[in-house]
Amino acid sequence: MAALPPEELDVPGLVQAGITAYRAGDRRRARQLLTAATQRDPRHELAWLWLSAAHDDAAFKRICLEKVLALNPQNPNARRGLQLLDGGAPRPVSVFSTPEAPLPGPAGPAAPVARPPAATMRGRPAPVLTPSCPWCQAEFTRPLADRCPRCGRRLEFDCPECERGVSVNLEACAQCGRIFGKFHAEREPYLARLLEAYRAKGWVDQALLVNDYLLELAPAAARYHLAAAQLYDQIGDTTRSVNAYRRLLDLEPGQAEALTQLARWYLTLHQTPELKDLSQRLRALKPRTARLTLLLGDIDYELDDVKSAERTYRELLRRPELDAATRARLHLRLGEINLERGRPAPALRDYEASLAAGVDTEDTQAARRRLDSLRPPLPRRALASYGETGRAMLGPVLLVWLLAALQVGFQVARLNLAGLLGLVLAVLGSYLLAAAQVTPLTPEWRELLGEAGLAQPVPKALATVIGGGLVAAALVLVLAGM
Amino acid sequence: MFIPLSAGKRSYPGQPWATIGIILLNLLAFAWEVWLAFGVGDGAFMAWVRAWGFTPGLLTRGVGGRALTALSSMYLHSGPSHIFFNMLYLWAFAPLLEELTGSVRFFVFYTLCGLLGAALTLLLDGNSLIPGIGASGAVAGVMGAFLLLYPGQRVRTLVFIGLPFWPRLPAWILLGLWIVQQAILGQAVLEAGFNFSGIGVWAHLGGFGGGLVLATVFLRPDVMFNRRAAV
Numbered sequence: 001m002a003a004l005p006p007e008e009l010d011v012p013g014l015v016q017a018g019i020t021a022y023r024a025g026d027r028r029r030a031r032q033l034l035t036a037a038t039q040r041d042p043r044h045e046l047a048w049l050w051l052s053a054a055h056d057d058a059a060f061k062r063i064c065l066e067k068v069l070a071l072n073p074q075n076p077n078a079r080r081g082l083q084l085l086d087g088g089a090p091r092p093v094s095v096f097s098t099p100e101a102p103l104p105g106p107a108g109p110a111a112p113v114a115r116p117p118a119a120t121m122r123g124r125p126a127p128v129l130t131p132s133c134p135w136c137q138a139e140f141t142r143p144l145a146d147r148c149p150r151c152g153r154r155l156e157f158d159c160p161e162c163e164r165g166v167s168v169n170l171e172a173c174a175q176c177g178r179i180f181g182k183f184h185a186e187r188e189p190y191l192a193r194l195l196e197a198y199r200a201k202g203w204v205d206q207a208l209l210v211n212d213y214l215l216e217l218a219p220a221a222a223r224y225h226l227a228a229a230q231l232y233d234q235i236g237d238t239t240r241s242v243n244a245y246r247r248l249l250d251l252e253p254g255q256a257e258a259l260t261q262l263a264r265w266y267l268t269l270h271q272t273p274e275l276k277d278l279s280q281r282l283r284a285l286k287p288r289t290a291r292l293t294l295l296l297g298d299i300d301y302e303l304d305d306v307k308s309a310e311r312t313y314r315e316l317l318r319r320p321e322l323d324a325a326t327r328a329r330l331h332l333r334l335g336e337i338n339l340e341r342g343r344p345a346p347a348l349r350d351y352e353a354s355l356a357a358g359v360d361t362e363d364t365q366a367a368r369r370r371l372d373s374l375r376p377p378l379p380r381r382a383l384a385s386y387g388e389t390g391r392a393m394l395g396p397v398l399l400v401w402l403l404a405a406l407q408v409g410f411q412v413a414r415l416n417l418a419g420l421l422g423l424v425l426a427v428l429g430s431y432l433l434a435a436a437q438v439t440p441l442t443p444e445w446r447e448l449l450g451e452a453g454l455a456q457p458v459p460k461a462l463a464t465v466i467g468g469g470l471v472a473a474a475l476v477l478v479l480a481g482m
Numbered sequence: 483m484f485i486p487l488s489a490g491k492r493s494y495p496g497q498p499w500a501t502i503g504i505i506l507l508n509l510l511a512f513a514w515e516v517w518l519a520f521g522v523g524d525g526a527f528m529a530w531v532r533a534w535g536f537t538p539g540l541l542t543r544g545v546g547g548r549a550l551t552a553l554s555s556m557y558l559h560s561g562p563s564h565i566f567f568n569m570l571y572l573w574a575f576a577p578l579l580e581e582l583t584g585s586v587r588f589f590v591f592y593t594l595c596g597l598l599g600a601a602l603t604l605l606l607d608g609n610s611l612i613p614g615i616g617a618s619g620a621v622a623g624v625m626g627a628f629l630l631l632y633p634g635q636r637v638r639t640l641v642f643i644g645l646p647f648w649p650r651l652p653a654w655i656l657l658g659l660w661i662v663q664q665a666i667l668g669q670a671v672l673e674a675g676f677n678f679s680g681i682g683v684w685a686h687l688g689g690f691g692g693g694l695v696l697a698t699v700f701l702r703p704d705v706m707f708n709r710r711a712a713v
Binding site for chain 1: 492541542543544548549550552553581582587590591593594597598600601604605608634696699700703704705706707
């Protein structure tokens with residue numbers, strides 16, 4: 001029941017869940033639930049009574065109890081509670097004071113008036129009240145919620161251990177006992193520990209919030225700018241991440257991670273002036289790891305210093321520790337460089353080497369497409385291959401034969417002499433076309449026309465014209481002769 | 483509803499001339515049809531479609547000179563949306579395919595796929611006297627070849643599921659969905675005994691199958707050799 005979100009509960013349910021939470025020691029949730037109950041039904045006497053018990057602040061307790069008495073002047077628990085308050089805790093309460101006597105609460109089923117606060121029961125220090133904000137030092141007569149109403153800063157952080165809210169006035173979590181330290185005395189170490197704990201847990205939003213406070217306390221601390229950059233990067237907020245890296249570089253101009261991350265970002269955006277600036281600083285970094293070398297090569301390539309990029313890539317390829325994907329990428333880049341410099345043969349070799357790396361990445365796909373589109377000169381065995389002749393013939397032959405089949409409605413009996421002649425001519429014409437255009441070096445043509453076969457201009461043109469003519473004649477015979 | 487918008491850029495400079503030519507031919511033919519319908523009137527458009535649309539029943543009955551209509555019908559369309567979607571699909575998939583085949587081979591391949599679509603229509607719906615028109619059989623062939631040659635290529639697709647989205651879907655999902663849809667429609671038509679859909683489902687299936695089977699036949703020799711070398 002208590003696990004249900006408050007919006008799914010009715011007022012009696014909220015009150016019951018609040019009481020259960022209070023008894024379980026979860027005063028924060030009890031406050032939330034009972035406050036929700038009183039907001040929905042301001043005349044709910046029991047809700048006000050238990051809310052007075054759930055709150056630590058005497059002033060707030062008084063308000064709650066006065067509400068109870070306004071609704072029911074005869075309520076004995078509220079009367080007793082107010083009497084205890086009048087004779088007990090002073091108003092307003094100082095920031096670091098500890099209540100001298102147990103504060104009053106409703107004498108409901110669990111008789112919380114008679115019970116000590118939950119934290120005291122566990123042998124831990126009782127919660128310190130927060131009538132003033134430790135951030136902006138503003139004084140308040142009313143109890144503060146989890147945020148300061150004036151400066152809006154958090155007065156309560158989630159415990160990384162048990163995920164319950166822990167007031168900054170506590171040195172340890174009242175639920176699980178995790179030690180937080182003294183917030184008022186040493187805010188930065190307190191928050192730094194919290195930041196590390198949140199990061200270890202992967203609670204990026206909370207870590208960012210704490211990191212913001214840390215940056216406010218120590219704006220020149222590079223480590224918090226680095227943390228901000230990494231956290232924003234983690235949630236995909238690239239702009240803020242980049243800004244944090246920039247601020248980090250302002251503080252530490254040689255910070256390696258900031259330099260490399262910014263360089264990658266500028267590479268993606270093709271921002272060459274910024275890359276030029278970073279390039280020099282990146283070159284000063286030691287040690288020169290494979291990743292850094294690759295980045296430098298990419299920057300050179302982006303800055304059109306192709307020679308330097310090529311040198312860097314080749315140097316990198318000599319490193320044995322390089323993984324296959326990086327190897328494929330480097331060969332692709334080298335292929336692009338060679339192609340840009342008008343050297344298609346080495347470009348082809350590099351693209352082939354990229355494919356030979358044996359991985360399936362975007363780089364190898366690009367290398368394959370480059371190879372496909374480069375139209376490299378065919379090897380001699382391809383120009384003399386009967387298989388290629390057959391493949392090249394298949395298109396025109398199928399075209400004519402399929403038209404013939406359609407013309408006779410797939411009824412072979414309707415095929416006449418003209419049609420048959422058309423089918424034969426299609427084969428002959430296709431053969432001539434294929435030989436002239438694709439495989440001019442097959443043995444019969446070399447025997448007939450010498451070593452260059454049909455690759456010679458005049459025989460090639462003649463074979464093309466005759467072949468094309470025969471295919472055209474075949475089409476006419478098939479379409480008009482049957 | 484899935485509408486492919488773009489299958490990516492060609493990796494080599496140059497234009498897909500065959501694709502552009504085919505689209506221009508279709509547009510010219512459509513302009514002629516529009517003129518017949520609105521300029522001439524008196525059923526001139528329908529007479530034109532009856533004369534040059536692909537009517538399987540006429541071929542089965544041996545009315546001569548009709549195979550040419552299998553070619554001509556590939557360039558005729560029944561309305562603006564018909565030609566728009568056919569040309570959109572063609573423009574989305576054909577340029578990358580043409581890059582691998584070359585323009586002349588692509589044109590032959592495209593024509594052959596259209597003819598294979600017509601052939602399947604003739605075989606499965608041979609008595610129909612309703613003329614079929616449209617480039618969809620040939621375009622389906624292009625899609626089949628694309629599926630074979632670029633299965634993992636991301637295709638920018640307009641998807642309507644209440645609201646429009648523009649995801650980049652892998653080709654195998656997009657084309658797989660399309661062909662499954664066509665196969666289901668084909669099964670329904672077979673069970674009904676007549677084509678109630680008004681869609682050239684056999685042309686689509688024949689063209690698509692033809693594209694799948696014939697794609698490698700029409701690849702340029704250097705592409706074939708590169709691919710063999712890479713294996």
